[in-house]
Amino acid sequence: MAGFRSYYPLGGLKVGETVELDAAESRHLLKALRARVGDKVTLFDGQGGAWCGVLANAGRTAQVHIEDLPPPLNRSVELFLAVALLKGKALDAVIKCAVEIGAAGIIPLQTQHCEVRLDEHRAASKAAHWRTTAIEAAKQSGNLAAFSIRDPLPLSAWLAEESEETLRLVASLEADTPPLLSSLSGHPKRIEVLIGPEGDFSSAEYQAIAARRILPVSLGPFVLRAETACVYALSALHAACLRGD
DSSP: OOSEEEEOTTOOOOTTOEEEOOHHHHHIIIIISOOOTTOEEEEEOSSSOEEEEEEEEESSSEEEEEEEOOOOOOOSSEEEEEEEOOSTTHHHHHHHHHHHHTOOEEEEEEOTTOSOOOOHHHHHHHHHHHHHHHHHHHHHHOOOSOOEEOOOEEHHHHHHOOOTTEEEEEEOOSTTOOBGGGGOOSOOSEEEEEEOOTTOOOHHHHHHHHHTTOEEEBOOSSOOOHHHHHHHHHHHHHHHHHHTO
């Protein structure tokens, strides 16, 4: 998908159709990227839909004429990161890396030792910001496959969710914990890896995690920062899934 990339959330486009981008996307395409009439532009909706076209009009708003429908962007295994809310812009950086690596989504979690506390309004606002961050990362990287970011939820709510087709892992610092990739037995369709906050999980949370039979895995011999652990886990799992381990 060479050329420029623009976000078009409405989706459902057909070959031969000409669509108009909104003001923000038009400004980014025409002013920031300096696209010109005739340049190739790929539109995507963030849900896995993508459409290839050319810039047909570069006036006050950009218009793109759709010429081709690329094949669907499918994953053999969907990787999700369930991560405690991180302070500052750390979670923004994790989201960018997750999109670039090829993860399917982020599940932000409120845990007992999180330094970040969000009320309902701030949680919704943060989630909207994170989704915008993911869209920008998709534009930059060219990874236009579906990527979801849930509204923040309590760890207990995530633990209560169950699926027979999901392999659930938790990064652990306990001695004699098996390496991350040793957990990839069988052929799971979905993997969710749980990463704790800077202050780690509480003892009660560890008990609740163990009660759900979530597999503890090691991310190596050293103590990693939470954001480093996120990127390490996703990178290793993604590479293993590509190899078919």
